[in-house]
Amino acid sequence: MLLRLLGRVACWRAMRHSEFWERMDHHLGEGYARVWADTQTMADLDGRTALEALEAGVPPKQVWRAVHARLELPASER
Template identity: 60%
Template structure:
């Protein structure tokens, strides 16, 4: 998954005005207690981060 697709999905589910803020402030246990922004900055693959967001937000299986 490319970062552009990752951010498109984030925008679709959280809204374009909120997705970046959420990514910088919400600690996600599935990412080892890091925020999305921290995980991506530390080199975590976008697909891995998306799966963690998907689980954290309890999104439908079709969005995985």
């Protein structure tokens, strides 16, 4: 029960920019993650790229969720 509750708390905590980029590097590779983030626009980010959204102040967790959906990653990677 406690682990389930902790998992929910972790799910709602803020994501740091460094964690966002670690996840991007993990899924797309260090050499391609920033290129992808700078070129792929997403409807979930109002037609912006991940990089544009981050620079506009969109929380990294919200940007990650859009990336996650776009890349069709498994729920366990959310």
